[in-house]
Amino acid sequence: MNATATNSADNYSISELAQEFGITTRTIRFYEDKGLISPERRGQTRVYSPEDRVRLKLILRGKRLGFSLDESREIIDMYDPAHGNVEQLNRLLERIESKREQLRQQQRDIEKMLAQLDDATARTQAALKEHRN
Amino acid sequence: MNATATNSADNYSISELAQEFGITTRTIRFYEDKGLISPERRGQTRVYSPEDRVRLKLILRGKRLGFSLDESREIIDMYDPAHGNVEQLNRLLERIESKREQLRQQQRDIEKMLAQLDDATARTQAALKEHRN
DNA sequence: GTTGACGTTTACGTTAACGTAAACTTCAAT
DNA sequence: ATTGAAGTTTACGTTAACGTAAACGTCAAC
Numbered sequence: 570m571n572a573t574a575t576n577s578a579d580n581y582s583i584s585e586l587a588q589e590f591g592i593t594t595r596t597i598r599f600y601e602d603k604g605l606i607s608p609e610r611r612g613q614t615r616v617y618s619p620e621d622r623v624r625l626k627l628i629l630r631g632k633r634l635g636f637s638l639d640e641s642r643e644i645i646d647m648y649d650p651a652h653g654n655v656e657q658l659n660r661l662l663e664r665i666e667s668k669r670e671q672l673r674q675q676q677r678d679i680e681k682m683l684a685q686l687d688d689a690t691a692r693t694q695a696a697l698k699e700h701r702n
Numbered sequence: 703m704n705a706t707a708t709n710s711a712d713n714y715s716i717s718e719l720a721q722e723f724g725i726t727t728r729t730i731r732f733y734e735d736k737g738l739i740s741p742e743r744r745g746q747t748r749v750y751s752p753e754d755r756v757r758l759k760l761i762l763r764g765k766r767l768g769f770s771l772d773e774s775r776e777i778i779d780m781y782d783p784a785h786g787n788v789e790q791l792n793r794l795l796e797r798i799e800s801k802r803e804q805l806r807q808q809q810r811d812i813e814k815m816l817a818q819l820d821d822a823t824a825r826t827q828a829a830l831k832e833h834r835n
Numbered sequence: 836g837t838t839g840a841c842g843t844t845t846a847c848g849t850t851a852a853c854g855t856a857a858a859c860t861t862c863a864a865t
Numbered sequence: 866a867t868t869g870a871a872g873t874t875t876a877c878g879t880t881a882a883c884g885t886a887a888a889c890g891t892c893a894a895c
């Protein structure tokens with residue numbers, strides 16, 4: 570046990586992340602292949618930083634919302650406006666607003682679907698009461 | 703022009719629905735193939751009722767939320783508790799509640815992502831102000 | 836009577852997002 | 866020295882959700 574350990578403390582192995590998020594290592598490597606994560610390497614081995622972990626979290630959040638990996642990448646990249654020139658920044662603002670609109674549409678869709686499920690519950694319970702005869 | 707027209711008034715052709723919802727006829731036929739819609743036939747030709755149209759609407763709503771066609775079919779079928787026996791009805795109630803939970807998770811995901819987009823907007827606008835020097 | 840516009844079936848092609856398997860390395864432990 | 870757990874690359878396989886194209890029927894319009 571050295572004072573300056575080889576692992577910089579708050580790093581993760583690929584299997585640690587896989588287990589934490591309930592996915593396979595294959596999936597994580599696939600995301601790297603698609604350019605969504607870029608972990609460091611200790612020799613051959615991948616070493617994931619807390620930032621990498623956050624990116625993974627964002628990808629999975631996107632997945633739960635039905636986003637493609639390309640869409641998730643886009644959204645993640647929006648958080649970093651290092652993309653210099655003014656025109657690009659303005660287009661970025663538009664794309665952000667567009668995504669916001671899409672999310673608001675999803676909110677409306679969820680509301681309607683939840684109402685539909687309330688209906689379904691009521692109908693099913695009614696059918697159950699029917700059965701008590 | 704006969705008084706009792708061949709088309710029962712409020713029915714739709716496949717291309718009408720396709721245009722209304724911005725999808726292709728191929729897509730609609732595909733949904734039928736997967737058992738999501740079952741339009742009537744006037745000879746060979748498909749004739750869609752208002753109920754068919756509603757089902758289509760629900761499918762597309764599911765799509766916007768990232769649901770697979772199988773999931774959408776499940777949700778749609780939840781609305782009709784014709785599935786007799788008590789045990790099945792109880793399992794149905796569980797599946798409904800499960801879906802509700804999933805939708806609530808999506809709501810949380812959307813909230814976080816919207817907050818993230820607010821951040822992104824602020825950062826981008828800051829980057830733009832930087833550019834005015 | 837042929838030309839469109841619209842419909843049909845059948846079938847092969849395509850893309851995304853991984854799964855699965857093979858073949859290999861590294862390293863700590865027995 | 867070998868085993869076992871975890872890592873790696875390479876590559877072929879799979880499923881969902883359509884796209885695309887071919888080949889054909891139908892019917893009102895010119």
